[in-house]
Amino acid sequence: MQQIETLYLPDSVKSSYQNVENQPLTQLDSLSRVNILVGANNSGKSRFMCLLTETANFSIRIRDVDFINRTIENAIDKIINIYTFIGHPQISRYDTSFLTQLKSKLITKNNTNTNNNYQNIFDVFNHLSEYKSIYEQLKEIKNISKEIVEILKSTQLNLTKNIYIPTLRGLRPLNNAYNDFYKQQTLESYFKDAEHKPEVFTGLGLYTELRSYLLGDNAKRKKIKEYQEFISRSLFEGQEVTLIPSEEQKIVVVKIGNELERPIHELGDGIQSAIILTFLPFVSLENCIFFIEEPELFLHPSMQRKILEFYHSLGRHLFFMTTHSNHLLDITIDIPEISIYSFRKSITSSDDDQTPQFVVENVDNNQSSSLELLGVRNSSVLLVNATIWVEGITDRWYLREMLQMYMKTLPNPKPKLEEDIHYAFVEYGGGNITNFSFFEEQDNEKLINIKNLCAKAILVIDHDGESKKNRKQQLKDKLGTDLIILPCREIENSLPPEVIRSVVIEYETSTQKPNPEINSFAYTDYQNESLGDFIENYVIKGEKHRRGSYKADSGTITDKLGFCKRALKYINPLTDAELAKLDTEERQLRHLELFKALPESTQQIIIKIYDFIAKLNPS
Incomplete structure (x- = not known):
């Protein structure tokens, strides 16, 4: 499926949302497979997403549309030249005049769940690709047309369904009637007057969905089998998992390995949340647009990474999500093709009863300043056993790559160390190191005490020649083996x-x-x-x-x-x-x-970091 580059917004959005030039927001540019909306509370994120959710069919611009159009034009010109060369004015019902006019039907806008704009062109080339002839020149027309047919197939998005996953979600039944009160309340609160109501999935409908798939055709049953294998690998450490819709209890029960069957809502809240967030994206046979409120709820940071990577791997769906998770946003630095949009409320005067406007801005996910939009510090370091403090992002990237390479040289390492589960990198930002206290006994309320902030830490600093000699010596005296001074000028x-x-x-x-x-x-x-x-x-x-x-x-x-x-x-x-x-x-x-192949002194640094992490994560 072709990647969408621009999403043209409905009129309901334009009236309340602006771009950074204070003009009505008519489109979202630089769209990706996964799109994250960030901003303070009451900055318009959820309202914006709900307005998108109730839009039945978006106008869009696909990436590389200009290249696709040029390719089609070139193909038409080649076919017309072949017509001229062999002295035939047309092949089948398509003459040179018709093909020339076909160029005028090339478009720059498409739609998410229909493809009428390209349909006529597709029909022509599809017909020509099946044309049979003994003449070599006409065989060339067939080959040209086959290539165009394949390109046009990739433009057929067919995103036929909008699915909304609200914060009001869970797998625990609320009464003996097993009604989906969460869904009812969501539709009443957010989509009561919507002309096109989305499908709402809160988790309480899992029994119905699972039963429908298991009683469906072979494709649906196969999807459930594959999903059970997926959660076995991702959530249950490879143990066999079976999801069973209990007809008697009207709930889903789960069988994990050799354990007794039990209701799925007796699993941990994080596992329940992960199942709600992954079930429909995995099993849906249709291409969908998912709108998800705060996917980080109840999830450990390592699970947030898995969920984000899972969404990114699904090329047939499109995802929008709101978040207040600094960790989720930080993860986007490591994953390509994720777009971030910041939201803020704008009040332009002091008049009473003013209708607020909301400003939306696309943020490059490689900009570290995007973390500041959340107004929180990176608390992910509280949830690992070891932290490696480095000066900046490139220090983190180099050391991560070298560390992972070293761990891959070890035969059956125990434990198998994973970032965000056993350890995390933290960037202190060069000169900002003076704002942190790495000394347990140091009493200075102006400094941030690392012991209180995060897990056991090892500090990596540049050698920097003779500069900052006194500070390096103080750190060395206090931290001992928990300080690494690079054996070279800088990373x-x-x-x-x-x-x-x-x-x-x-x-x-x-x-x-x-x-x-x-x-x-x-x-x-x-x-x-x-x-x-x-x-x-x-x-x-x-x-x-x-x-x-x-x-x-x-x-x-x-x-x-x-x-x-x-x-x-x-x-x-x-x-x-x-x-x-x-x-x-x-x-x-x-x-x-x-x-x-790394310098010997670099190898020693990496081994020291690994030993530090392994010591704090005994098997």
Whole structure:
């Protein structure tokens, strides 16, 4: 299914919502498969989502629509040229005049659950793709048409159903009649006057849905089997799980491994919530738009990550959700193709009885400032046994990649350590380290005491030459083995020469300079040097081709984030496809080779971090 780029909003939204230019909000741009709405309480998030939920058929613009239209135009021109070459004015009922007019039917807008705008074009090429002829030129028309048919199939979204999951949800029956009071109340409160009421799923209807699927056709029964296998892996550590609609009790009972059957509402609240959030997205045979209020309710941070990754993996659905979870928002940094929209209320005058307007802004999910929109601190660190405090996002990304690579070299590690379950990275933001107290006995109410804030912590700081010598010595005296001073100037200097060489080549390569020349160098040449300076002055042979500079005023790397994203590809270049061809021992050996390619001092840092985490998470 083609990714939607722009969602054109209904009139009900335009009257109350504005963009950052204070103009009526007519569309949502930069849409992704998963779209998160954030903002303070009473900032218009839920109202906005409800207005979307009661919209039956959205006008949309799909990504790459201009490319698709150009491809169709080129195909029409090729077919007309073939007509001309063979001296036939038409094939079947489609003549050159008809095909020329067909170009005028190309569109930039589509719809979420109908595709009438492209239907005529699809019918023409579908007909031509089935045309039979012994002539080679006419066979070429058939092949061209087949390619266009496949492209047009991808534009058929068929998002036929809106499903709303409110905060009022649960699996525990409220009375002996087993009525879905949550659904009734939601429809009455939010959609009483809606012309198109959405399907509302609160969890109380799980018995009815499950029974319907199990008594349905083979496709539906197969979906339930696959869902049981999915929750077995995701929620119950691989134990066999069976969901049973009890006809006698009118509830769902669950059988887990060798345990006795029991009502599903006797499971933990977090597991119940995860089932409510995943059941319909998984089993639905239709392509749907899901509108979910605060999916983080009752969920451990690690489960929030699993739910978000699950939604992102479902290419046939579209998701909108509101959240107040700083952890959920932080996770989006690690997952591509997620859009964040911030909401705030706007009162333009002091007049009484003024109708508030709501301002909506698309936020780049790579901007750390998006966390500030929630007005909360990252409390996820309270729920793990070990925290690794690092200076910034690139420190976190490098150390995470190297740590995961090291753990993959270990045969059957116990326990199997997972981020957000056993440990978490925390960014203290360089100079902001002075706002934190890592010393248990230090008594300064102006400082944030790390012991009170989070789990046992290990602190990673840059070497930075002789600068900040006194502060480093104080930290070393107080923290002892819980302090790691990088054995190099800063985190980028911990990279092996081959990775730095590959990143520079990538920056320098262009059509004018396809094979840039790079000088040879060793780790010790740049270990304690300003890396931006070193690249500019020693790595590049001849004239630098990259337009921007490699070095900031301080001598460090300028584009640290971009440099990091490139470097990660070379630290661990193994693809899933390559790994799938290897057995367990071969995968361990390949990861060991990559880990051993790191400088020895870098390896020691990673092993020390791993030992710290493992000690605090005994099997």
